[in-house]
Amino acid sequence: MTRIGVVVFPGSNCEYDVLAGVSQLGATAELVWHSQTDFNGFDGIILPGGFAHGDYLRPGALARFSPVMDAVARFAADGGPVLGICNGFQILTEAGLLPGALQKNRGLTFLCQPTTLTVTSTDSVLTHHAALGQELVIPINHFSGAYTCDDETLRSLEEHRQIVLRYLDNPNGSRDDIAAIANIAGNVVGLMPHPERAMSNLLGSADGRILLEGFVASNVLVA
Amino acid sequence: MNYYVIVDVTLRRGIADPEGATIERALPALGFSGVTNVHAGKSFRLDIEAPDETSALKKATALAERLLSNPVIEDSTARLGTRDGE
Numbered sequence: 001m002t003r004i005g006v007v008v009f010p011g012s013n014c015e016y017d018v019l020a021g022v023s024q025l026g027a028t029a030e031l032v033w034h035s036q037t038d039f040n041g042f043d044g045i046i047l048p049g050g051f052a053h054g055d056y057l058r059p060g061a062l063a064r065f066s067p068v069m070d071a072v073a074r075f076a077a078d079g080g081p082v083l084g085i086c087n088g089f090q091i092l093t094e095a096g097l098l099p100g101a102l103q104k105n106r107g108l109t110f111l112c113q114p115t116t117l118t119v120t121s122t123d124s125v126l127t128h129h130a131a132l133g134q135e136l137v138i139p140i141n142h143f144s145g146a147y148t149c150d151d152e153t154l155r156s157l158e159e160h161r162q163i164v165l166r167y168l169d170n171p172n173g174s175r176d177d178i179a180a181i182a183n184i185a186g187n188v189v190g191l192m193p194h195p196e197r198a199m200s201n202l203l204g205s206a207d208g209r210i211l212l213e214g215f216v217a218s219n220v221l222v223a
Numbered sequence: 224m225n226y227y228v229i230v231d232v233t234l235r236r237g238i239a240d241p242e243g244a245t246i247e248r249a250l251p252a253l254g255f256s257g258v259t260n261v262h263a264g265k266s267f268r269l270d271i272e273a274p275d276e277t278s279a280l281k282k283a284t285a286l287a288e289r290l291l292s293n294p295v296i297e298d299s300t301a302r303l304g305t306r307d308g309e
Contacts, residue, residue: 058293065290094293101295108241148238148296173239 002027002216005042007072007088009034009052009063014085014196018048021196021208027216034066044081044125044215045072047088049141049194059087059102059144060094069095081125081218082188086142089180089190098181098190099157100149106173110143114204115193116168117179121161124182126189129214136207138193140171145192147174147181160184165191187218226271226279229304232292233264267291268304276303 004022008015008031015031022029032039034052039045052063063069069091076082076097084092092098105111119127119134130136149157154176157163165180172192180191195208234240242263250258267287273279283301292299 057291061290061293093295099295101293103239103296104241106239106241108245146239150295173241 002043003041004029004044004046004216005032005039006030006046006048007032007034007036007068008048009050009066009091011052011054012048012050012087014049014087014194017194017196018046018085021199021212022046022216024199025209025213025216032068034063034068036068037071039071039075039080042075042080044083044218045075046215047072047082047084047091048196049086049088052087052091055087055144058090058094060090060092063087063091064094073097076183076188079185079187081215083126083215084188084190085194085196086140086145086192089192090144092188092190097188098183099153100147100175100181102144102192103146103148103173104144105142105146105171111145111171112139112141113171114139115171115179117165117193118168119164120166121164121182123161124164124186124189125218126180126182126191126211126215127164128218130210134210135168136165136198136210137205138195138198138208138211139204140193141197142172142192145172145174147176147178147192149175157181162186164189165193189215224273224275224279226273226276227304227306228269228271228279228283228301230267230269230283230287230291230299230301231264232267232287232297232299233262235296235298238296265291279303
């Protein structure tokens with residue numbers, strides 16, 4: 001059975017939502033404390049949302065130096081699936097595992113609302129089960145979610161089809177409406193929306209399932 | 224020697240600065256006219272043990288680039304200060 005590690009930093013707060021979400025999909029998920037230094041036996045890693053290390057300095061700036069991050073980088077370099085959700089996305093950019101940075105939202109407003117996303121690339125461990133152009137309703141919940149990068153990085157992202165989800169109605173000032181990006185290989189993905197909070201129509205949307213289903217099935221792709 | 228070092232971190236030119244823009248928009252309401260180009264940033268104060276000024280600044284610059292700033296969106300500068308006048 002697919003085994004997913006959900007990394008817990010001091011200040012993470014979405015780890016149990018991720019655990020519950022992934023467990024519904026026929027995978028096992030385990031919490032992994034941020035001092036762990038290897039992921040032997042795991043098929044995928046998720047960095048959940050929250051405020052790792054209090055978001056002091058900048059979101060992700062201190063989490064990047066947690067002992068676990070060297071192991072995450074090695075796992076990613078070996079082709080293992082790595083997903084950063086919200087604060088996890090911020091950590092992946094600070095760690096240099098994904099390009100660009102997440103800035104304070106345009107308008108300096110904390111945003112907690114459903115957003116409509118468009119799947120703009122299916123070449124990633126997160127979006128390979130979805131269809132190109134498919135629209136998904138998934139909530140966001142962040143203050144620093146405006147994706148920022150220079151022109152050269154944007155060109156490179158487009159060239160390598162690394163922009164995997166875009167906002168239909170850009171809520172936070174993200175460059176080019178970017179909601180999620182992947183690395184060139186497609187095995188490391190970061191997104192600001194929370195797919196683990198869109199797992200059931202009873203709670204507003206089940207559109208997160210197709211993304212997390214793809215993620216937990218993705219170890220087959222890279223193995 | 225112990226050197227008192229001040230590190231300033233500001234957003235790189237061209238990077239949107241919603242904090243600076245919001246402060247700038249608030250100023251006229253308080254009666255401060257003619258203030259433009261407001262930019263928000265961070266300032267850090269450090270004591271650095273080093274043999275001389277050059278190596279203290281070198282260390283400060285290195286740690287500013289590695290941790291205090293995110294070079295993707297921010298610039299950092301390190302300078303020596305004095306505790307009284309800075």
